Amino acid sequence: xxxxxxxxxxxxxxxxxxxxxxxxxxxxxxxxxxxxxxxxxxxxxxxxxxxxxxxxxxxxxxxxxxxxxxxxxxxxxxxxxxxxxxxxxxxxxxxxxxxxxxxxxxxxxxxxxxxxxxxxxxxxxxxxxxxxxxxxxxxxxxxxxxxxxxxxxxxxxxxxxxxxxxxxxxxxxxxxxxxxxxxxxxxxxxxxxxxxxxxxxxxxx
Numbered sequence: 001x002x003x004x005x006x007x008x009x010x011x012x013x014x015x016x017x018x019x020x021x022x023x024x025x026x027x028x029x030x031x032x033x034x035x036x037x038x039x040x041x042x043x044x045x046x047x048x049x050x051x052x053x054x055x056x057x058x059x060x061x062x063x064x065x066x067x068x069x070x071x072x073x074x075x076x077x078x079x080x081x082x083x084x085x086x087x088x089x090x091x092x093x094x095x096x097x098x099x100x101x102x103x104x105x106x107x108x109x110x111x112x113x114x115x116x117x118x119x120x121x122x123x124x125x126x127x128x129x130x131x132x133x134x135x136x137x138x139x140x141x142x143x144x145x146x147x148x149x150x151x152x153x154x155x156x157x158x159x160x161x162x163x164x165x166x167x168x169x170x171x172x173x174x175x176x177x178x179x180x181x182x183x184x185x186x187x188x189x190x191x192x193x194x195x196x197x198x199x200x201x202x203x204x205x
Contacts, residue, residue: 021051039068055084075104086124143185156198
């Protein structure tokens with residue numbers, strides 16, 4: 001349940017169902033107390049932020065997800081904090097949190113999430129600053145994004161797409177998209193070739 005918590009929180013928030021949001025937060029708090037994981041604590045705090053529209057639980061979620069090493073969920077929490085700041089009339093804080101969310105979304109190649117965040121904050125009267133070109137080459141190892149590098153390393157270690165998805169808290173479809181992009185950028189045709197290329201690169205490095 002905790003892995004779908006942030007997505008479910010956004011759906012319930014959009015529907016204005018604060019009662020279920022608080023109930024979900026309570027359930028996640030109970031799980032966090034039983035298992036003692038930062039990720040669960042963060043999910044509970046993020047649900048409370050969506051229910052109350054306040055920054056404090058969103059910022060607590062940021063800290064928890066940083067501790068858990070869940071960058072996508074951390075971005076969700078920054079986005080929630082930006083919305084709360086915008087609602088409170090603090091445009092500067094909202095822009096700062098939105099910038100942090102967008103930076104994480106960019107690192108994770110989460111374009112859809114970035115577009116959603118910009119749209120939600122724009123509706124709240126806050127616009128993100130204009131980002132310059134990243135200047136990333138189109139081919140070779142330097143063309144890989146941060147997320148693609150991580151995925152490439154895990155695939156080279158022999159992990160399957162489902163295993164990589166579970167490790168990085170991504171969907172299998174997203175992982176498959178990353179693998180296809182990695183192979184194309186490196187001019188490779190298979191996961192075996194990727195493993196060999198990664199080993200050679202490690203030796204050369």
